[in-house]
Amino acid sequence: MARRLRVGVIGTGAMGADHIRTLHRWVPAARVVAVQDLDVDRAKQLAADVGADVAESADDLIDAGTVDALIIASPDPTHAPLARAAIAAGLPVLCEKPLGTDPQESRSVVDAEVAADRRLVTVGFMRRFDPGYLRLKDAIAAGRVGVPRLVHNVHRNRVGHPSATTEGIVVNSMIHELDVVPWLLDSPIVQIEVTSPVAEGFRDPQLAVLRHANGALSTVEVFIEAAYGYDVRCEVVGTAGTAALVPPAVVTHATGGVAGTEVPADFRPRFADAYRLELGAWANSVLDGSPVGPTAWDGHRATVIAAAGVASLHEGRAVPVPDEPRPSLYG
Template identity: 50%
Template sequence: MTAGGFVRVGVIGAGAMGADHIRTITTSVPAARVTVVHDPYAPGDFGGVRRVGTAQELIQAPDVDAVVIASPDRTHADLALACVAAGRPVLCEKPLAVTAHDARRVVEAELSLGRRLVQVGFMRRYDPGFTDLRRTIELGKIGEVRLIHAVHRNASNVTSTDDASLITGSMVHELDAVPWLAGSELTAVRVESPVRQGFRDPQLATLWTRGGVMAGVEVFVNAGYGYDVRCEAVGTRGTVSLAASSPVSSRIAGIEGRVVRSDFVAHFADAYRAELGHWARAAATGTATGPSAWDGYVAQVAAEAGVASLASGRTEPIDPGERPALYA
């Protein structure tokens, strides 16, 4: 499966996210090496890494053992399907697909193969803050969880640019993180916005889980001031929340405060390193063990229900069907 004791990685898409994955693998993931890149638009040689003209050429390349997909969202499902067909372990950036139907196609391809090859880039599951928060919940330190409050703000966003893509491309993180934290799948969603005309940003979602947890999720992709992710779980014996991410507080010109980052990649740098390391170790054995294609599909089912709710003004059910044994 590997050569020279490491996984040879091909990266499709070398924009902001793909370029950062290349840097992270090169500097911080000893189990992997980037050997091939495909991106017809990104400049640079990426440290002399070989470039190819098509994604399919990269997937089939003899010096590629596993693939990272960091191309535009609309390309994810077909590229993931091509990787499964070629038997290549793949880390696919979120979302797995822009529709639940296409995400389900990836699930069905893995079910036909009989083994997992796809990990979806829900990197919050690797973030030290989020993992500590979940561990505190699982240990019962705050009693039974009743509520989760989540905030997801960007200074600006060039990919979530309309009502639907704000949910399918940005809120999808929370649609995965909330049930992961609560330990219970989502059953319903209601999405509203104070904006009535044009791009409805911000949006506020109310989520319900099968275990009785309610969650309020604010997503604001053009908040102006910076990148800001917060999360608090409220239980019957206490609460647990993410701490402020900036390690430095300043007092300058009569103002005391902390720097708010504007770059989501820097904010979650530790999470990306852990995510890529976990993925590379599994890929070396010819499989995937992180957030699954099924997780990507379920999040997209929830996202489509959220889009429907924003349009209808009603609470919409979330029903992805029964989880296959492959993903148990």
């Protein structure tokens, strides 16, 4: 039998639990052998479902020598410290976004990886594995829209997390677009302006205007209390036409005098394929020793852009995105 990757998962909330179930059901190259969470009862239930052990602490899981790789799906402030611990232990890690809560934290992960002279961190920007986004990128690269001039993005949630903050809308939600749009256009963001129609308190929704190095502009609407459901859209407008994401296959209903489609309550139905493909590619890349997917550098740069976006929101002006030389480890 071919070797299977022994995976430890830190964090068994909605994201971690989904990763555990996806690995167990859809990724034959890996098996979850250990989980850890401060909610021990929840961790025990998930562990029992997949035949894994429960570690007493994150440090115990990392240092036990019983896992080959690690998934970090714990709360945001733990991401950078746990990623650095995984690097120190020589463990490949898939870390959920954001890589750090600020640029200093995310840069510390980059610096640790550069010091180790080995790429060990993949950041969970799963949209890069989504079939729709991949086809959209192919259409742009093939010149089907001509020269891209505008990209319009919509990112709506039915309801925000109870801990959601004004700044977190940028750092935790908009950060997906801050990663995927430069990837789509193959052009970095050099300026960001974020505003909101809500002047005080919890400032939701928010609208960002991004300027890219190639001159293109992108808009990003994020509305995490949109009430009706989870909705993500992207349209690229070019000199020869447009290309846009359309919803995956859905079932239409006509009942009670209303005809239409159901809108999912959260991200999982929309991006189920993306997560499955992301986890499969990551597991196989660890076994092969050939890293794939968004790097620690990608995660850091998204955090840098998000920090500039938060500054823009508070200062009421467009903010340049600081430039940094890319370490040679990242090509």
